[in-house]
Amino acid sequence: MAKFNGFMGGGNNNMQALMRQAQRMQEEAMRAQEEIDEAEVTGQASGGLVKVTLKGNKNPVSVSIDPSVVDPEDVEMLEDLVVAALSDASDKADKLRADKMGRFGGLM
Numbered sequence: 001m002a003k004f005n006g007f008m009g010g011g012n013n014n015m016q017a018l019m020r021q022a023q024r025m026q027e028e029a030m031r032a033q034e035e036i037d038e039a040e041v042t043g044q045a046s047g048g049l050v051k052v053t054l055k056g057n058k059n060p061v062s063v064s065i066d067p068s069v070v071d072p073e074d075v076e077m078l079e080d081l082v083v084a085a086l087s088d089a090s091d092k093a094d095k096l097r098a099d100k101m102g103r104f105g106g107l108m
Helices: 014-039 075-104
Strands: 040-043 050-054 062-066
Touching: 014 075, 040 075, 050 075, 062 075
Parallel strands: none
Antiparallel strands: 040 050, 050 062
């Protein structure tokens, strides 16, 4: 009898079961992706004086800057804080994605 991917010939039921399982996993992965897209993560710098909020898909939501860090004489420092908060939020979005999607491997 011929073998196909480890199944003996005539294993149509096994193939259908695998297809159903793959479809369920794909649906679960799509739901997880939707959760990620809607979730929000906030990165911060300088003890929370600068905050950046992103969706889990890294689309920006908001930036919050405490007035105490706004110094017209040192705009570069404020720019650095915004970049640091953005980087922190991006790292959190990456972790969220890894936590939610890790079990699906490269499915999505």
